[in-house]
Amino acid sequence: MEKGGQRALPKVLFVVGKKIMPGAAGRNRIKRLMREAYRHEKSTAVECARKYTGSGNTVLCIAFMYTGREKNTLPSSESFRKEVRGLLEGIMRMAPG
Numbered sequence: 001m002e003k004g005g006q007r008a009l010p011k012v013l014f015v016v017g018k019k020i021m022p023g024a025a026g027r028n029r030i031k032r033l034m035r036e037a038y039r040h041e042k043s044t045a046v047e048c049a050r051k052y053t054g055s056g057n058t059v060l061c062i063a064f065m066y067t068g069r070e071k072n073t074l075p076s077s078e079s080f081r082k083e084v085r086g087l088l089e090g091i092m093r094m095a096p097g
Helices: 024-040 042-053 077-094
Strands: 009-015 060-064
Touching: 009 024, 024 042, 024 060, 024 077, 042 077, 060 077
Parallel strands: 009 060
Antiparallel strands: none
């Protein structure tokens, strides 16, 4: 799907709950790490969007919600990349067609 001469990207939401990371600085850091991991895996996300939406007027919306395995800990950037890549590949496998 094209919009204004550019390929339409999926809409993405990043969420970190206060109960998982009480401090705002920690929540913002985790969201930055998730956005950076997503940026590195964006080509897979574009493939997902293309597979789900085809040539229709629909937009794929993806929400990444950090649930944390241990409270008040910051995971590494590489672990976020692996998680995001795995999630996007899972979305691809579940896509119709």
